[in-house]
Amino acid sequence: MIGAGHAGCEAALAAARLGIKTALLTMDLSQTGKLACNPSIGGPGKSQLVTEIDALGGEMARITDQTMINVRRLNTSKGRAMQVCRAQVDRYRYPATLKKVLEEQDNLYLIAAEVDALINKGSRVVGIRTTSGWELHSQAVIVTVGTFLNGAICYGKTSFPAGRAGEPPALGLTSSLRLLGLKMARFKTGTPPRVDGRSIDFAPLNRQETSAVPLGFSFTTPPRVLSKKFPVYLTETNEKTHSLIRDNLQESANYNGLITGKGPRYCPSIEAKIVKFPHRTSHKVFLEPEGAYSEEYYLQGLYTAFSHAIQVRIVNSIVGLERARITQFGYNIEYEFVDPTQLLPSLEVKEISHLFLAGQINGTTGYEEAAAQGLIAGINAARLISGKQPVVLSRAQAFIGVLLDDLVTKGVDEPYRILPSRAEYRITLREKNADLRLAEIGYQIGLLPESRYEQIQRKEAEIKNAVRTLQRIHISPGDKIDDLLSARRTTPLRQNGSSLYHLLQRPQLTLADLLPLCSLSLSPEVAEEVEIAVKYDGYLQQQTREIARLRRLEKMVIPVDFAWQDLASISHEGKERLTKVKPRSFGQATRIPGLSKADLSLLAIYLKR
């Protein structure tokens, strides 16, 4: 395992837990599990990844639960299916806690060393060599080096090689990967400045308190209410900020030609926001606390690559920050990533066996995206060594499946972030049912203990029973129900009454309203699933039908050695696209952008031959 970021840590833990002797090499052990950007985990799409990692036996959710300092439930006004948690975690306790888990793991060895090259025998990787010349032979190598490939930090008119702030890039490894024939491209990403909390005037700022309702990510730790010690504060830019930015654009590495890589659209720099949306008179800035061991606040929303002198003026132009002292300046980092269409859905490199890539090296951003890939790469490397088939989650099973399928099928043209709108079956793929969706797979892989698996099976049975009970109990018109219905301003029952199930489908009624009418007593987790199962029944059924169709297409497997070049009569363009991705199933082929229906149906005929 090369790199001890969020991908590397999950990969190493998964492989070691599956009984594989695992070495985790990193330049600087004190940076293990570092939160290089904002100290926040979860949010739409990302939160689903976190709970899925948990359901499969990964670590991220548990560490988050242990170290979060402010957590909120988002999208509560948008129905039940899209609700997710987002937490601020303690920037220092999170990596420390994670490192402890790594250290205590059997089969896992942490080693501080810089890897200079991969050792290969033909098209198979057999080990690594460090900069000191030490060679380590292994059955598989997982590379999770984040932004360290040919990384360069830029701000103002300055640019210098770096992996992250204060850390050198991995130059040897970059050329080693290139020598193996991997195609790479450049992306950029940014961070905002951080300021000393003692220099902030909090009085005029709005606060976002942590949730008063117990929340958490892991299915194994009970939800908690956190202390109110760490609110997030909210301020905004103003006309002064904007004219300062407009007048000094040449002082930003983003606009003076220094940076050429493409950045993420969902994380634009403040200068990009001003240029792109000139009619806006303000943009929000969140002041995120960094935890018990720091007075620093992270200025979320103020990503920038301005020179330090301008950054000071920008920060001081904002309400509450007039006297704020910057402790760390914002910067942009440009780095190389590997075109992920060169990977199999197992995250093994197509052309070079026993080499796996996971995390930001594959063109993604985000801790959660990295951790999810790390978990899958760790599992599949272990399975490869044990002679087992790789685990590939489908788009219908998990957000992790959506993430990996998008990466290896569509590739990336900006740093990839998971989003609910990318998931076709998102009503089915909820944050809080990840255990129900994935427990069986986690158990079969061997990362989920049997006791946990049985517990989840019991939960599933309980949900089914409760739904059946609601279907069975029939309510006739009567005072009690009539009062409830009129209080909720919904139509009265007809003469022949209705089942509780059908009553619950009315948007005006909740399960809590109806529980007094039956003898069910349910835990909050079960109650939520029951309510969703009833209220979203039509949507869930529709998605189930679509998923069945998808599964049929995914079952048409394309052999690894399929002779793509021999595909006569498929259009030239179609052949080019197919050859690039080399889909592993017909279903995957249907998702390759720009393939015509005729080409696809010809491919289907080929496959049947």
Next chain:
Amino acid sequence: MLVPDDTIAAISTPIGEGGIGIVRASGPHAIAIAEKIFFSPAGIRLAAVASHTLHYGFIVDGNQRIDEVLVAVMRAPRTYTREDIVEINCHSGIVPLRWILNLLLQYGARLAEPGEFTKRAFLNGRINLNQVKAVLDVVKAKTELGLETAISHLTGRFSALIASVKDELSRLLAQIEVEIDFPDADIEPGSQQELLDSLISLHNRIEEMIARGKEGKILRQGLAIVILGKTNVGKSTLFNALLQEERAIVTPIPGTTRDTLEETIAIDGIPFRLIDTAGLRCSDDVVEQAGIERTKRAKEIADLILFVIDRSLPITADDQHLAADLTGKRVILLQNKSDLPAATNNIELDGKWEKVYAISAQNGTGLTALKKGIIDLCFSGAIPERSGILLLNTWEEDLLRHAARAISRAIEGLQTGYSIDMISEEIRTAYLASTQLQGIDATEELLDRIFADFCIGK
């Protein structure tokens, strides 16, 4: 969603040439699909017949008989494509051919791309590469492509409409999705009322598109061209001249009242209903009444009027009377009998004419120009203002219906108080249908929209 083992269908003979046209379907469901639109008076079931046999019957659309046909059933593997093939031999006019093809598409076949039958034949090992090339050249020159070109102008109109529907859906969806994807971002929340209003107006637009497609003027009947004029100006001669030139399609239009003479003709592959009205005579009371009624009805349904005068005689009060009644209509003025010397006095006729042609219905002079004029008006959008030509195939119509149903569920949901995650599922369904109609990647398009319209990034 694409089914890998799909059945393809296409018209496989040139339009309007010869008396017989063939619609062909190939694939695992070819026979089952044909069965659904085939009625045999002898009670024959295609699924049960022997391979390589021919069967007499009718193609039916619901209760309506479309055409009298002979259906050939050929089972795999001894066929051109080595798949099950059905060939429907029918009358070769564009109307029955398109209608039958449409029915096959409606019951699950996919429109074949040019040369796709041959590609399948090759892939299934039936013919070699050189044969493929030879066949494809012929195919390209003659049939599938030729038909599609004639119609591509019209599908352009549909694409534009669908693009505007898709844009609106993408705008509405982006507003919802951006709030779900980025709950903390700096976004003006969308208003429920505005969403509802937009959905209702969108629903109406799609319903109107479906209605236009259903009217199927261009597909099934063609635009109505009505020939008007007083007696003895040469209307019937013109009617017959146009018919002869364009080979009348024999299928009578179902349900048409026969008090006017009506036939369907195809100009450049586009079908038109050509309606001849009897001339009006002012003196005879009874006939006048009937004539006025007829003219009124014909004028009501007319997409284009060919108003005929006799240029060899001076304009009369009858001409002027009729012309005055044409306001609000698209009219081409035809000065007939150009083979005779023109009248020298009183030849001006007031009116708003799209075009004016001097023709001779008798010897055919000017008819080519007239037909070109009709097609020009048709493509420039001048004619179909009322009816709107929509060339919907049934796959398209189905997707539109699918979208309309999803939108109406969204409207209902909003009115009932369903949560936005449910509403967005419906709008998404409609949006996906519209992107399918355009053949683009929905997710990427939507994200582009989100990032273009909203300032994201907290």
